[in-house]
Amino acid sequence: MTARQPIAVLGGGSFGTALANLLAESGQTVWLWMRDPGQAEAIRTQRENPRYLKGIKVLPGVEPVTDLAATISACELIFVVLPSGALRQALQPVSGLLAGKMLVSTTKGIEAQSFKLMSQIIEEIAPAARIGVLSGPNLAREIAEHALTATVIASEDEALCRAVQAVLHGRTFRVYASADRFGAELGGALKNVYAIMAGMAASLGMGENTKSMLITRALAEMTRFAVRLGANPMTFLGLAGVGDLIVTCTSPKSRNYQVGYALGQGLSLEEAVARLGEVAEGVNTLRVLKAKAEELGVYMPLVAGLHAILFEGRTLAQVIEALMTGEPKTDVDFISTSGF
Numbered sequence: 001m002t003a004r005q006p007i008a009v010l011g012g013g014s015f016g017t018a019l020a021n022l023l024a025e026s027g028q029t030v031w032l033w034m035r036d037p038g039q040a041e042a043i044r045t046q047r048e049n050p051r052y053l054k055g056i057k058v059l060p061g062v063e064p065v066t067d068l069a070a071t072i073s074a075c076e077l078i079f080v081v082l083p084s085g086a087l088r089q090a091l092q093p094v095s096g097l098l099a100g101k102m103l104v105s106t107t108k109g110i111e112a113q114s115f116k117l118m119s120q121i122i123e124e125i126a127p128a129a130r131i132g133v134l135s136g137p138n139l140a141r142e143i144a145e146h147a148l149t150a151t152v153i154a155s156e157d158e159a160l161c162r163a164v165q166a167v168l169h170g171r172t173f174r175v176y177a178s179a180d181r182f183g184a185e186l187g188g189a190l191k192n193v194y195a196i197m198a199g200m201a202a203s204l205g206m207g208e209n210t211k212s213m214l215i216t217r218a219l220a221e222m223t224r225f226a227v228r229l230g231a232n233p234m235t236f237l238g239l240a241g242v243g244d245l246i247v248t249c250t251s252p253k254s255r256n257y258q259v260g261y262a263l264g265q266g267l268s269l270e271e272a273v274a275r276l277g278e279v280a281e282g283v284n285t286l287r288v289l290k291a292k293a294e295e296l297g298v299y300m301p302l303v304a305g306l307h308a309i310l311f312e313g314r315t316l317a318q319v320i321e322a323l324m325t326g327e328p329k330t331d332v333d334f335i336s337t338s339g340f
Ligand SMILES: NC(=O)C1=CN([C@@H]2O[C@H](COP(=O)(O)OP(=O)(O)OC[C@H]3O[C@@H](n4cnc5c(N)ncnc54)[C@H](OP(=O)(O)O)[C@@H]3O)[C@@H](O)[C@H]2O)C=CC1
Pocket: 011, 012, 013, 014, 015, 016, 034, 035, 036, 039, 052, 081, 082, 083, 084, 085, 086, 089, 090, 106, 107, 108, 109, 138, 139, 140, 141, 277, 278, 279, 281
């Protein structure tokens, strides 16, 4: 990467804007690509992203742009910050420009038909690109407000990890490296589902014991699933696993938590998502995860329970009854060596 080359951020939502500001703070020139010329113009003139990150000043080093091909051609390091449902359709038309580029996905979702994670889709679209995943407990607004934050850059490509650390590491943002791209990315996608449950529990006034049980059993369940897919369970003990699970299951700033909270207040799923007006990846992840767990025969009672409430017409009371009275199980069963 040459000193004067800009860095691209694809996606002008809350996280794209927060990430662009972080890069600009460390002295980089950033091209923040978005599809909507009106939003680009608003950011250019108001120096704020009024739609997705109101009240945060967008730094002078961030240039909003709308020409995707020109952006990719000009940049060697590209952060992909698009919703999972948009990533393939956005990148496919420019696939011919991606060879040799460093592409870092921050998107926390799973493709419905293929069950592919976002970096796997990028790999398919751009087999000659260098690929990484950025994931961790990273609420966009807190990053933008300079809350002390840590994240993980995960890639088999060590030089890519170092390049991302060099441009993102700063006084309020620490970047840890990992070679486990699959584990880090899977953790980020799975935790969104449990954040919906946690939001629901919070709106129903459930206590701290319940919250702790939910987060801990969520960790057991998502790790069990990941191990079945061949992932390293230890990654789930890191920032991209339990770290991200904690923040999204405890913070009202999480959009997935907010959807769950609204459901607990009696809104329908459609109403809850519409009220949010931003992406809540956990809703789609829940659908594909439930189907995949069944296909693989992985025991995921929390996922099955939430799916039953959201898509099968079961009541919360019925699901809680089934979960609490199910047959007794062993703790930390995914690594258990005990004779139980
Ligand atoms: N926000 C956060 O705290 C974090 C988010 N992430 C992940 O980052 C990803 C993006 O999230 P976030 O920035 O929060 O999302 P937002 O909902 O804040 O913004 C979504 C952005 O994507 C754009 N977009 C939607 N569809 C398309 C499309 N087809 N082509 C091009 N652009 C499109 C939207 O543009 P338009 O307005 O034109 O629709 C908007 O700029 C998600 O997977 C999320 O899980 C990861 C860590 C933290």
